[in-house]
Amino acid sequence: MVSDCNGICASFDRMRDVGSYIATQTAPYKTEDVLCLFDLDMTLTQPDHPAAYIPNLKKHLDIYRSIQSRYPKLDTCLTFCFNFLLPQRLTDNDILSVLASLKMKTIAFTATVTGDFLGTRMEVKRYEDLKRLGLSFEHAFPQSEVILNACPQYRGYYPTYYRGILFSNSERGNTTKGTVLCAFLKTVDYTPKCIILVDDRPKNHADVQAALSQIFPETKSIGIEFNGAANYCPKEISAEDFEAFYADHFERASKLANADTETPAADGDLF
Numbered sequence: 001m002v003s004d005c006n007g008i009c010a011s012f013d014r015m016r017d018v019g020s021y022i023a024t025q026t027a028p029y030k031t032e033d034v035l036c037l038f039d040l041d042m043t044l045t046q047p048d049h050p051a052a053y054i055p056n057l058k059k060h061l062d063i064y065r066s067i068q069s070r071y072p073k074l075d076t077c078l079t080f081c082f083n084f085l086l087p088q089r090l091t092d093n094d095i096l097s098v099l100a101s102l103k104m105k106t107i108a109f110t111a112t113v114t115g116d117f118l119g120t121r122m123e124v125k126r127y128e129d130l131k132r133l134g135l136s137f138e139h140a141f142p143q144s145e146v147i148l149n150a151c152p153q154y155r156g157y158y159p160t161y162y163r164g165i166l167f168s169n170s171e172r173g174n175t176t177k178g179t180v181l182c183a184f185l186k187t188v189d190y191t192p193k194c195i196i197l198v199d200d201r202p203k204n205h206a207d208v209q210a211a212l213s214q215i216f217p218e219t220k221s222i223g224i225e226f227n228g229a230a231n232y233c234p235k236e237i238s239a240e241d242f243e244a245f246y247a248d249h250f251e252r253a254s255k256l257a258n259a260d261t262e263t264p265a266a267d268g269d270l271f
Helices: 015-026 054-059 061-069 076-084 095-101 122-132 177-187 202-215 239-254
Strands: 010-012 034-039 045-047 088-090 105-110 145-147 160-162 165-167 194-199 220-226
Touching (some): 015 194, 015 220, 061 239, 076 122, 122 160, 122 165, 165 177, 177 202, 194 202
Parallel strands (some): 010 220
Antiparallel strands (some): 045 088, 145 160, 160 165
């Protein structure tokens, strides 16, 4: 297992360095014994809008927290679903070449909720957006769709694997990335000797490491923190426009069915 208590073995700002590190770390293994998972948001892709650029989010974080405080029971996972409806861009120009160089099973991994969102099935939406960007992971496993009904439902839907993308269907309770990954591995009856997670958020690395250490203790876990989106900010946004953007997100999300929760995301969950 990894020695870092947060599950992170290395941190990079460039995807080419991620690819080189993966190649080095997986050299001792057969390709069929390695599973590589790439987080979607702020790792592979990001919304192409100034309100969603990380430097702008950090600059106006107090405004965001003020808006969030008005909706104490709202699951903020839902507010960020509106960002997925925006045009998306790759976070790094080398992503496609790096992914093409990987020979092991490789899938995308996201906390995005599953099921209906404003009349669109979120799994299909995210798959089609990735495909438009040239990203496809659907050949990693023979199953095109796996409903993880051993996990708890949320909003009436289960965590789901859909055409190469594993959706944890939020990030709380028993549907964190770690618990959903383990449920998926058990459902498809696959026990890799090495799992690599590329993700921008330390909490996800810690969660995956903790779950794997309990359920798959013989599997080596390698966490790679990717910060490629951290400094991308080609356009600033005014405080007024930022506030209007997220106030609209929160208000629209609050009107969705099953939007309230007793365990809303904490402020620190943004980064």
